[in-house]
Amino acid sequence: MRLRTLIGLWVLGFALVAPGAATADTSPPTFPILPNQWFAGVVNGQTANATIRMVCPGPAGGTGHPASGQTLSVNRVSPPTDTTNFGFTGSEGTSIAAAPAISSTTTVPVIFTEYFRPSALPTTWTLPCEGDGRIDFTPRPTSSTARTAHVPVHFVNIATTPA
Template sequence: MARARLLTSAATATAAGLLLAATAVQPAAALTPVQDPIPVRPGMGFQGLVNGKSVGAAIEMGCFGPITPGQTGHPLAGQYIEADTVVPSATTGGYTGSAGTSLVVSVAGSATGTVQLIGVLNNFYAPLPLPTSITLPCSGTAKVAFSPAPSSPTARDSVVAATLVSQP
């Protein structure tokens, strides 16, 4: 009987040690809490993000072969846009104003200047896939605008400058 108790205690201690070791080697990113979506409401400061960045953002383009001036293509799959809340500022970032309950996201390529709708965000911290159906220049820059809707005199867009990067 004492031997059975000893074996059970040893097995329990071994299992506990393995569990502790497994949790100790988790990467830091796995320990970072995920932000729940927050509804877009009036009076909120925000920043737009393209692939997780508000500065130095890039959009990878599916453009194959040698790139010629004026050539266009489509964004590669797996990219996203998102908006996060920030402390409202009078000079930087976006602001939903007195009426904004959603953000209309559009993109314009520097070479074409054509504005294309990406989608509508009703929540902060809720990524939206970048459509592969839109057409942008294979290289250059694009401006992704996050515009509060409905608009008001106090509403302000957040605009992210993104580099268009050709990917073979």
Template sequence: MRSIRAGRWATVAAVALSATALGVTGATAAVDPAPIAPHQTFLGEVNGTPVNAVIQVGCFGPVVPGQTGHPVAGQSVDVTPAVSVPVTGQPGYTGEAADHILVDFGAPASSSAATVLKAYGVKAEIPTGIQLPCYGTGKVAFVPQPTSPTARTAYVTVTYQSIGV
């Protein structure tokens, strides 16, 4: 009995070490594209991370309070299923009806087309036409759509980092 238990722990340890070496956290793992559906807990990711993400913003000259710029091309958002507890980040829940996620950058609605995610594990580029702060922190919201009383928005805290362009 003792050797079976020891063997199981060795297997668990090996899997944990492999996941750590590959950069997989306890909350998420590599996901094949799968459709978003009702009754699912999920995490939003900005540039591959569900917490403390950085969004690079192109800003000219010395940055002054209130200055905005456009996100640098090549940055992304996506959603992954939350597969374990405790989960890193602020998870969302698709509720009774959601089959897609609307990503809200907090930018004025007139300045961007909506970013819509319809499947897990599929990255969408952060639109470069929106205006974001040149520095500071904020939150990107991942809003289940269509909404329902049980739906819950996921949030990713971000730091805006100015880079000269």
């Protein structure tokens, strides 16, 4: 009788634990930013010629704020043969700060500590409503071997551009 009770409890215990053990982890793997790594800055899924949609209430020209729903991220890359637009974390870099190269006011950068983890493009940034610009992805802390990645962007005023 005791043996049947122990077997029954063992089966019940296994049945309660097994479903949790079979569940797969669906979160993406993390890839920390470390020294001496090549990387590419990414704006709305593009490493070059990205478009940033702008909300500009006034007349053509001037400045406004990025529309919501846009992203920035950093991708780790193999050592490139052509280093144009690619960055390098250098001997000290453990994070990367993304910020516009031009701005009418001081902007708070977006800080990345992991690759392939998108972050919202801040709608608080003040940027040109139209024209061309650049988002810089700068390793932190910096060192003599660090190199900033530059992503050329085109600002488009959603109020004056057909959908």
